Amino acid sequence: MKTEDIKLHLDGRWELTDLNVLTRVYIQIYSLLYSLKTSEDFVEEEFQYIYGKYPWRGGYSAVNFYNDLFYKIPRELRPKIKSIQYSSPGFIELSQFVGVANDIAQIVIYISSAISAVNETYSSIQKGIKERELSKINLRNEELKLLRKQQKFIRKSIEDISRVIGIRKETLSQLYNRTENNELAVLKILLSLYRRARDLAKLQLNNKLYLDENVNERKSFYK
Numbered sequence: 001m002k003t004e005d006i007k008l009h010l011d012g013r014w015e016l017t018d019l020n021v022l023t024r025v026y027i028q029i030y031s032l033l034y035s036l037k038t039s040e041d042f043v044e045e046e047f048q049y050i051y052g053k054y055p056w057r058g059g060y061s062a063v064n065f066y067n068d069l070f071y072k073i074p075r076e077l078r079p080k081i082k083s084i085q086y087s088s089p090g091f092i093e094l095s096q097f098v099g100v101a102n103d104i105a106q107i108v109i110y111i112s113s114a115i116s117a118v119n120e121t122y123s124s125i126q127k128g129i130k131e132r133e134l135s136k137i138n139l140r141n142e143e144l145k146l147l148r149k150q151q152k153f154i155r156k157s158i159e160d161i162s163r164v165i166g167i168r169k170e171t172l173s174q175l176y177n178r179t180e181n182n183e184l185a186v187l188k189i190l191l192s193l194y195r196r197a198r199d200l201a202k203l204q205l206n207n208k209l210y211l212d213e214n215v216n217e218r219k220s221f222y223k
Helices: 016-037 041-053 059-072 098-113 115-131 142-165 169-178 183-205
Strands: 003-010 080-085 090-097 209-211
Touching: 003 098, 016 041, 016 059, 016 090, 016 098, 016 169, 016 183, 041 059, 041 169, 090 098, 098 115, 098 142, 098 183, 098 209, 115 142, 115 183, 142 183, 169 183, 183 209
Parallel strands: none
Antiparallel strands: 003 090, 003 209, 080 090
C-alpha cells in the first residue's frame, strides 16, 4: 500500500469542537475503510478477529470497535500530519493511504449532496430496526436464528444505505467477508459509518471543509 500527502481543505471560522469532530471522525472512518482494503497477511487475522468479537449492541461497542481497528493499522500507514495552514482558505495535509482517502471523500460528497434524503433513509431503517427489536439481538449467539424472518428487511436496508452514502461494491463485499456474511452486523456497521460521515458532511455543507474526490465520475452504487 502506498501513502501520499493529501490535503483536507479548510475555510471559514473553525471552533475547537469542529477540529475535534474532524480528527476523531476522520480517523474512525479511515480505520474502518483501511481494514476493508488491506490484504496483508500480518494484519488479516487480527482484523477478522476484531470484526467477529463485537455483538454490536449499543454505542460503546462501536467506539471500541473503531479504536481496535485503528491500533491494528501499521504505524507507517496511519494518517500523519505533514502540515497545517489555518487561513482562508487553509488546509490540513495528511500522509495517508490514497485509496482510503478517496473513499472517505466519496462518502462525504454523497451524503452532503443529498443530506435530507440520506437522513430520511437512515431514520426509516432505524425505525424498522426498533420495530423489529433487532437492536436487542446479540450477534454472537443463538439469537441470530431470529433473523430469518427479518432477512428481507435487513437486505433491503443494506442496499438502501449503501446506495445513498456511495459505498463501493468491493467495499461492501469485503465487509460481508469480514463479518462472515452476518447481514445484521453489516447493516449496523454501515449505519455507524453513516453517523460518522454525516458529521464531516455537515462541515462541508457549512463551507468549512472540502475533501478532494479523485474519481472521474461519481456513480451510483448499483449502476
